[in-house]
Amino acid sequence: MAAGTQTYDGLAVPIYGEATITQQTAATDILTIKGANGQAGDFLNLIDSTATERFVVEDGGNVVMTQKAVGDVGLKILRASAPTAHALKIADNGDGTTKQFAITKNYALLMRVFTTRPTTGLTKGELMLLFHGSTPKLGVCISTAGQAIKMVRLKTKTFGRLTA
Numbered sequence: 001m002a003a004g005t006q007t008y009d010g011l012a013v014p015i016y017g018e019a020t021i022t023q024q025t026a027a028t029d030i031l032t033i034k035g036a037n038g039q040a041g042d043f044l045n046l047i048d049s050t051a052t053e054r055f056v057v058e059d060g061g062n063v064v065m066t067q068k069a070v071g072d073v074g075l076k077i078l079r080a081s082a083p084t085a086h087a088l089k090i091a092d093n094g095d096g097t098t099k100q101f102a103i104t105k106n107y108a109l110l111m112r113v114f115t116t117r118p119t120t121g122l123t124k125g126e127l128m129l130l131f132h133g134s135t136p137k138l139g140v141c142i143s144t145a146g147q148a149i150k151m152v153r154l155k156t157k158t159f160g161r162l163t164a
Contacts (some may be wrong), residue, residue: 021145044056087105114128123146124141125140127139137151138151
């Protein structure tokens with residue numbers, strides 16, 4: 001979307017008190033934060049009353065959330081009653097088409113799927129679905145240094161259930 005360029009009477013967000021910014025042009029971003037040339041500080045930093053950082057958007061785009069209490073959830077996603085898209089998707093390219101990990105609208109877990117056995121870029125404990133031709137195999141990396149994978153062949157039975 002286009003970045004907003006207007007201010008109210010030349011003022012930005014107030015220093016004290018509560019504030020609401022109301023969007024006036026539907027196709028324009030409500031708030032744009034632009035870093036300086038050579039920026040090293042964070043874009044956004046939300047702190048509690050003890051000055052503990054709770055939510056930070058770093059200069060590189062990383063989002064850091066720090067839980068306050070033992071029972072707090074690090075990332076909470078409250079979904080619409082009839083979602084039409086993934087609840088969570090992490091992709092490895094700019095347009096978001098190469099899925100590495102996703103939780104679908106029906107709460108299914110999707111992870112990387114390989115059409116051939118990978119030989120690089122694996123991390124110990126990584127779980128993957130691989131295909132050898134049309135034969136599905138479940139694999140887990142057992143050594144990052146050795147790039148070793150243990151695999152189990154999956155057999156399809158009646159009604160599409162899988163067994164090892």
